[in-house]
Amino acid sequence: MFKRLPGDEARNLVSTTPDTAVVFRPAVVTTPAILTIVILVWRILAGLVRTIWRHPIATAIPAILGAVCYVYGWPPAVSLIGIVVLGLVSWAFIDRAAFTRWVGYRLLAWWRLIWIYRRHWQPVMIVSGLGRHLRGRDYLPRLGKVTCTSWADQVTVRMLKGQAVKDWADRTDHLAQGFGAQSCRVALSQAGRLTLTFPRNDPLSDPLPALPVPEEPTVGPVEIGRCEDGRPWRLKVHGTHVLVAGATGAGKGSIIWSVIRAMLPAARAGLVELWALDPKLMELSYGRDLFGPRYAATPEECADLLDEAVCVMQKRAARFAGLQRSHTPTVDDPFVLVVVDEVAFLTAYQSDRQLRQRISAALATLTTQGRAVGVGVLAALQDPRKEVLNIRNLFPDKIALRLDESEQVDMVLGDGARDRGALADHISPVPELGAGVGYIRLDASPDPIRVRAAYVSDTDIRAMADTFTGGEDR
Structure with missing residues (x-):
């Protein structure tokens, strides 16, 4: 019980117990170990299947070399590597255009996917406003396939639910600077998916001389x-x-x-x-x-x-x-x-x-x-x-x-x-x-x-x- 004090002494009292907010702690449910193991194994298998589906050649090469090394030993495996490298080098000298189209651009696309886009994807998405950081978790558009041509990278992206093409078109400058390109172009490939084009060089920088006059008359294109x-x-x-x-x-x-x-x-x-x-x-x-x-x-x-x-x-x-x-x-x-x-x-x-x-x-x-x-x-x-x-x-x-x-x-x-x-x-x-x-x-x-x-x-x-x-x- 508080003792009644005379006069205005009651207003000089200072409480030693500060006001504190009420904290509600969620109930902790213990997850069975077997369920955790099943989820982990499922994620590993799904990631493995996805990797094989996206990169069949890149996964087949180490698998074949590993099988040869396991069955015949390491000398045949090394010989097989030498034969493949020699064949690729010969192909590059004989038909450079075909080698570039079937091998060179694929290797370049894989390298730029790992070193350029996947490496900088999270910070570029968050800073540009195309991703969201809510309650300690990042919600990012999904990075898809990267295809390289002679002049540009074409990146497939799955947008977040609720995003529109205009959200990306308004941030082309952010995307270009974030991934080290001079410009960026946005095109809708299908519902919910975009194709971002990042030019690596300018194939139109040199003037073109007058084209030859057609031999046959035409009014078509x-x-x-x-x-x-x-x-x-x-x-x-x-x-x-x-x-x-x-x-x-x-x-x-x-x-x-x-x-x-x-x-x-x-x-x-x-x-x-x-x-x-x-x-x-x-x-x-x-x-x-x-x-x-x-x-x-x-x-x-x-x-x-x-x-x-x-x-x-x-x-x-x-x-x-x-x-x-x-x-x-x-x-x-x-x-x-x-x-x-x-x-x-x-x-x-x-x-x-x-x-x-x-x-x-x-x-x-x-x-x-x-x-x-x-x-x-x-x-x-x-x-x-x-x-x-x-x-x-x-x-x-x-x-x-x-x-x-x-x-x-x-x-x-x-x-x-x-x-x-x-x-x-x-x-x-x-x-x-x-x-x-x-x-x-x-x-x-x-x-x-x-x-x-x-x-x-x-x-x-x-x-x-x-x-x-x-x-x-x-």
């Missing part, structure tokens, strides 16, 4: 350069419309002239007509003889030529109605490719308002109705803003060369293109390194592809004009 993975870059121009956007000196002329160069045999055979609009009087004027009367320079001439293309399109549509839904190039109905250099000068910077509206209406008509009847548009511009070209969404295939701002990448290639790895604003302004380099996003795929167009010099253009006569008036 034409080869105009090379993709980052080493495959030829074939651009579809028949049955679609193509928009090329890039800053000054980005290499728009390389794409335009490479397309024209690839279609010259078809033009000479009468299967293609090349129509050129050159309001700057600079790019297309070098090969003016290739276009003949289908060449326009002044805004008035450009408007007249576009109106003529609309008339051709409408006449074909009237003839094709009810008979065919797609166009097959013939001498009577050739494929018409309308090439427009610096289309923004005609649609936005033209001082004559009526002429500007006339040109915009003709381009809109061609891009909405021309594909089915064999009239395509290949347009190039520097500024991809909507107020400059309000019909840019009518071009199914778009190419982004070097751009000045990161926001312009999504303007050209669509929302999320830059997050997926289309770093068009990071392309080098040095002509030898970045001219003709760009990203293409096809209508059927959301993932951008890095490409480089071949450079067609003034000498090549004049030689083409002297050799071919594809611009005759038919």
Whole structure:
């Protein structure tokens, strides 16, 4: 019992027992030893099966050597190792490409999986925010298979439950720096799984010379350069419309002239007509003889030529109605490719308002109705803003060369293109390194592809004009 104190003495009392929080201790359940042993054995067996499934060759080699050593002794095992090493070295000298594809890249992938990705996986995931540390436990995305190509590492990842592709696309810079790469690209391979691409080198750093003129006429996808993975870059121009956007000196002329160069045999055979609009009087004027009367320079001439293309399109549509839904190039109905250099000068910077509206209406008509009847548009511009070209969404295939701002990448290639790895604003302004380099996003795929167009010099253009006569008036 407390003794009553006189006056205010009670407030001077200090308790010697501090307040303590109530602690609830969970009940400890003793796990039987046999259950612990069964779980441990199961994990060991599961890990062994998984290792054999993922790395069959790496596990078969020590198993075979161990069996030979156990049955015949160590001299035959050492001899077998020497024979295998000698065979691999001979294979590498005889057929280096095949050896690299079947052995070299697999060994490199195994080494980079162990030394680069698995070694740094946990800290990179936690620091970048893609992993979670909750109640003393790390919840990490699962690292899958690593595949090496001649220029990049492709890493398969299983995302955490509840994660989205955008969570990874927003952290490409973190991933690239964390694993020592210059950049990182994210692509959804299947539900819950991603493929991360980490380039090791740049196969497009050297300019490409002009490609040879095709021997056979074709209007199909034409080869105009090379993709980052080493495959030829074939651009579809028949049955679609193509928009090329890039800053000054980005290499728009390389794409335009490479397309024209690839279609010259078809033009000479009468299967293609090349129509050129050159309001700057600079790019297309070098090969003016290739276009003949289908060449326009002044805004008035450009408007007249576009109106003529609309008339051709409408006449074909009237003839094709009810008979065919797609166009097959013939001498009577050739494929018409309308090439427009610096289309923004005609649609936005033209001082004559009526002429500007006339040109915009003709381009809109061609891009909405021309594909089915064999009239395509290949347009190039520097500024991809909507107020400059309000019909840019009518071009199914778009190419982004070097751009000045990161926001312009999504303007050209669509929302999320830059997050997926289309770093068009990071392309080098040095002509030898970045001219003709760009990203293409096809209508059927959301993932951008890095490409480089071949450079067609003034000498090549004049030689083409002297050799071919594809611009005759038919």
